[in-house]
Amino acid sequence: MIRKDELIEKAYACGFGDIGFTTVEPFDFQKALLQERQEAYEWVSKWGLDLIAGTDPKQIFPMAKTIIVLMEIYFKEAFPQSMEKYFGRCYLDDDRMAKDRLSQRVKTFRAFLRDNGIDSKVPFNLPHRLAAARAGMGNFGKNCLFYSNKVVRQGSWVLPIAVVVDHEFSPGVPTLEMGCPDWCKNACIVTCPTGALIGPRKIDPTRCISYLTYFGNGITPVALREPMGLWVYGCDHCQNVCPRNAPWLAKELPLNLKVAGMADDFQLNKLLQMDNAYFNSRIWPHMFYMSDKDIWRWKMNVARAMGNSRDPEYIPELLAAFRSNYDERVLGMLAWAIGRIGGSKAKAILNDILPESNALVQKEIVFALDNF
Ligand code: SF4
Ligand code: SF4
Numbered sequence: 001m002i003r004k005d006e007l008i009e010k011a012y013a014c015g016f017g018d019i020g021f022t023t024v025e026p027f028d029f030q031k032a033l034l035q036e037r038q039e040a041y042e043w044v045s046k047w048g049l050d051l052i053a054g055t056d057p058k059q060i061f062p063m064a065k066t067i068i069v070l071m072e073i074y075f076k077e078a079f080p081q082s083m084e085k086y087f088g089r090c091y092l093d094d095d096r097m098a099k100d101r102l103s104q105r106v107k108t109f110r111a112f113l114r115d116n117g118i119d120s121k122v123p124f125n126l127p128h129r130l131a132a133a134r135a136g137m138g139n140f141g142k143n144c145l146f147y148s149n150k151v152v153r154q155g156s157w158v159l160p161i162a163v164v165v166d167h168e169f170s171p172g173v174p175t176l177e178m179g180c181p182d183w184c185k186n187a188c189i190v191t192c193p194t195g196a197l198i199g200p201r202k203i204d205p206t207r208c209i210s211y212l213t214y215f216g217n218g219i220t221p222v223a224l225r226e227p228m229g230l231w232v233y234g235c236d237h238c239q240n241v242c243p244r245n246a247p248w249l250a251k252e253l254p255l256n257l258k259v260a261g262m263a264d265d266f267q268l269n270k271l272l273q274m275d276n277a278y279f280n281s282r283i284w285p286h287m288f289y290m291s292d293k294d295i296w297r298w299k300m301n302v303a304r305a306m307g308n309s310r311d312p313e314y315i316p317e318l319l320a321a322f323r324s325n326y327d328e329r330v331l332g333m334l335a336w337a338i339g340r341i342g343g344s345k346a347k348a349i350l351n352d353i354l355p356e357s358n359a360l361v362q363k364e365i366v367f368a369l370d371n372f
Pocket of ligand 1: 191203
């Protein structure tokens with residue numbers, strides 16, 4: 001029978017930053033919370049993830065005896081500034097679809113378990129962060145994120161991965177409390193641009209920019225467009241303002257060359273004009289929450305970010321996109337973005353495109369003109 005210290009050694013050899021162990025007792029508190037807030041999490045079940053079932057590891061894997069938590073660090077190297085202002089860091093070097101690196105390392109670890117007579121499962125619906133806290137690997141911030149007690153200078157740039165196994169290993173000492181210092185006056189909650197953080201460790205996921213950028217329905221409501229700022233996919237605001245993350249953010253990190261090599265493909269101009277072939281070959285393998293059927297949402301997000309940049313240099317791009325798009329959600333946002341940038345040129349363009357537009361787009365144009 002393999003020893004715990006051998007598993008720990010293997011996890012580090014696979015490139016994980018930390019490893020912990022906890023029991024397979026049901027996460028009853030989480031279950032009650034999910035039952036109470038079913039509406040807020042309805043969108044997850046549309047994705048085929050039953051979060052309530054995930055609170056009982058034995059329901060997923062009847063032979064379960066231990067949860068092993070592997071700690072992935074997704075921000076080990078610096079990302080180009082031109083990317084981290086538009087995209088959440090956890091998506092920048094996410095290669096789950098490319099089937100290399102992270103997924104390969106999880107596979108290697110599970111193969112090691114299998115070779116040592118241990119069966120395992122990696123259930124996506126299990127509360128991975130809670131499992132990490134119960135394993136004593138860190139604690140929570142009021143922004144609902146998990147802070148490691150070991151890596152990234154005790155910051156939140158980590159992704160716990162729970163592996164349920166059919167062998168018993170001694171569990172760590174749970175650290176389920178919040179670890180925020182008293183002197184931080186809730187910077188994350190107070191400054192969340194869309195008011196998604198409704199209390200300590202309480203989020204309305206449907207108001208979170210991350211959710212809105214990849215799952216939001218229809219054209220983004222007017223009231224959220226300015227608060228969503230420059231974010232195109234994901235949002236790191238509540239991590240960037242958190243003093244617990246300041247030590248890691250201050251560290252000089254080597255540049256992530258893989259991501260730097262992608263920066264050209266992710267320029268806003270290119271995203272705004274991209275077709276399905278471009279999206280499927282260059283964008284989707286890295287950011288895969290939306291398929292090419294949702295390319296309109298990408299373009300709508302990019303148009304909103306360009307508008308919020310207030311940079312007049314984007315006006316020709318926005319107009320060219322207006323002339324070549326047919327989706328009224330994109331067209332509406334393009335009109336809004338031109339209006340948000342403002343100026344006499346923008347006003348003339350909006351007056352120009354008004355007569356040729358359909359009713360919904362006209363409404364957006366009139367709204368934009370009214371705000372001059
Ligand atoms: S990710 Fe952004 S929108 Fe979501 S809770 Fe944090 S600050 Fe608010
Ligand atoms: S910003 Fe303050 S309250 Fe929010 S998670 Fe960080 S330390 Fe905690």
